[in-house]
Amino acid sequence: MLINLGRLLMLCVWGFLLTNLFHPYPKPLTYFINVALFFMVVMHGLQLVLLKSTQPKDQPISRWLETKIFIFGVFEMLDWQKKQPPLKKK
Structure with missing residues (x-):
């Protein structure tokens, strides 16, 4: 439930940051949003x-899962981690 709320958030x-590319906000705000978009792309890419x-x-990761992890970040990682089987100890 909370993971889906995080995905929606x-x-x-993403929508707010990408809207600035097509319909720029007023001057001081547009610079901040461009920096935030760059930071978000770099951090989600680094996470991936x-x-x-x-x-x-x-055990390669599918392209669909890679895309979802890039878009949703830590929320998709938490969901993916819950679906993984537990590791067996030696």
Whole structure:
């Protein structure tokens, strides 16, 4: 329930940031939103790269899951983590 609320919030944030590209806000605000959009793309990309680098080679992540992780960030990671089977101890 809360993860879906977080996903909805993340879609609203993406929408707000991308709206600035097509219909710029007034001058001082548009610079802040451009920086926030750049920061969001870099941080979600970094999160995805770090996840892919820690995954075993025999368990690749699908493109659809990569896209969802890039868009929703930590909310998709939490959902994905809950669906993973627990690790067996040696």
